[in-house]
Amino acid sequence: MSRTLWHTLKLSPAVLSAVIIAANGAIAAENSAKPLLKDNTAVTDSPVGTAANQLNTELAALPLSEVSSDSPNQQQVAQNTELQNEPAVNNTLEQINRYSQEPVSPVQSSQGTQGTESLDQVTSVSQLRDVQPTDWAFQALQSLVERYGCIEGYPDRTYRGNRAMTRYEFAAGLNSCLDRIQELIAALPQGVGREDLDRLRRLQEEFAAELATLRGRVDALEARVTEVEANQFSTITKLRGEVIFGVSSVFGDEKAISSSVRRTTANTRDLEDNPIFGYRARLNFDTSFSGRDLLRVRLQARNITEFSGNPATTLTGATALSTGVTGTNMTRLSVDGNSNNSVELDDLYYRFPIGKNARVWLIANSGEFNDLVNTVHPLFDSSSTGSISRFGRFNPIYQIVNTSSSAGALINLDFGAIGLDVGYLAPRANNPSNKNGLYDGEFGALAQLVLFPKGNFNIGLTYVRYYAPGNRVNVTGSTGSSFAQRPFGAVATESNSFGGQVNWRIAPQFLISGWVGYQMAEAKTGNFRGANADVINYAVSFGFPDLGAKGNFLGLLAGVPPKVTSSDLDGDFYRGRRTEDRKDDDTSYHLEAFYRIRVSNNISVTPGAFVILNPEHNDRNDTIWVGTIRTTFTF
Structure with missing residues (x-):
């Protein structure tokens, strides 16, 4: 042995x-x-919403899906490790x-x-x-x-x-x-x-x-x-970045004027139609403590001019000349906004699950409902990779509360074939003065029911209650006519908004979506206290995923931006024109087409254009075109 x-x-x-x-x-x-290989994993910026659902799924595996972004609807981390010397x-x-x-x-x-x-x-x-x-x-x-x-x-x-x-x-x-x-x-x-x-x-x-x-x-x-x-920076925090370069311009003759005034040589101005080059840069610091929760801190800088303005009007206290680039908010881009190249704190929220069916959001800054719920408009709702226009992303009732300081809370409930969202946002929740704070100032409360959220056919039913003091009223989220945005002028206004959204993915490479929005606004102060106005908007879209190559996307959209269809305002509200049923006399039409080209996992280029017929719901206004080439980098 x-x-x-x-x-x-x-x-x-x-x-x-x-x-x-x-x-x-x-x-x-x-x-x-x-x-020798390099590990390059790209995650697009994705805020929450339809994207929120995708980003939540990705972050459970981290889908930092969609950068994209900007909503959880599109929701993503790029890490490059290079040891080239050995x-x-x-x-x-x-x-x-x-x-x-x-x-x-x-x-x-x-x-x-x-x-x-x-x-x-x-x-x-x-x-x-x-x-x-x-x-x-x-x-x-x-x-x-x-x-x-x-x-x-x-x-x-x-x-x-x-x-x-x-x-x-x-x-x-x-x-x-x-x-x-x-x-x-x-x-x-x-x-x-x-x-x-x-x-x-x-x-x-x-x-x-x-x-x-x-x-x-x-x-x-x-x-x-x-x-x-x-x-190493952190074992629990990942950095997700997104940068957008955009070359854009408007085309047409003159700025829009309101349908309440007659066009004359004295109140018309040419469009500010010089082409522009701008950018938006975002850095998302995404932290997870349990693998299922998410703490997001986003830094942002941008300088993309808003193609917007206020039309010439005879509203009390308003100018008689159109202002801004086009005289109307109907021409705004999806990624516009200007911080004068200063870095700002944008998104700041914490999301965590409760059991298997509930997810809670605590929003400290820059809260928007479209970032928190399913907008039922996939592949269009991302500002960085979806529709090129502000109106074309989703039903405008999701943007009623969209200031950079909005704070609040929201809960998503998932019951398989049914999804339920309930949330509350206040734009100036940190201000204790009169007409501010959580409950005394501007606020938005949302309740939404989504049927079959995980299938190829989705239906969303949405309700938003909104209130704002007179100097902050924006009933339509800056997407429709100026009259629809402030039906009663600078007076405290309350609105009840109802939305119906449908999305049907008929085939893997074809989907059809649409929405209808109806809003009932009421003046709460001033001489017009108790006056009411009805506002509607609607749209239909067609999407073609992977058209031409995997990752590409062709989007087509047609709709009517928010429009006042009736009101019980009397003639004293408008100078020089007496009427007992003031409304937007004509109808504007929004027609849009864009094609996103996937250059690589981290780069996409999106050329697109949209046209506004009868801007400001006034057929005396000239047609306005908007074109852009948007390049999105994710890392």
């Missing part, structure tokens, strides 16, 4: 060297067959990252998953299906299998010689060889011969350089890992 143990101990270093050499040969073979170390790190995740894999059988995949002893190299006589290590494997019988294969009769070896496999192979050595020693009448020992010694000396190189690589790798761990 002592003699057997002594021979075993003498042979152990040689066996260990042989096993390490085999592992090093496998790594070298794989490295020679593959180039390619060999890089390859080793790559292999370790890939294979250390799966030390063993489950074995499937008719009874399901049964433990872990084990190695089976083979008696002939021909039993290994993936080993060919042309392989560079064929003779070595043949000798180990048929002469020494200490090489094992997987249950599917494969050797998998071109992949790295895990610690489990190393232990199994070493144990098999040691068992075989003990058997051979026990079978020899006079123990191991001098010739065998000399052969093993020569093998050790022959591969001493390779063993030293491997040891140096491992040492360098350990040093690099230590450096990375010491300098």
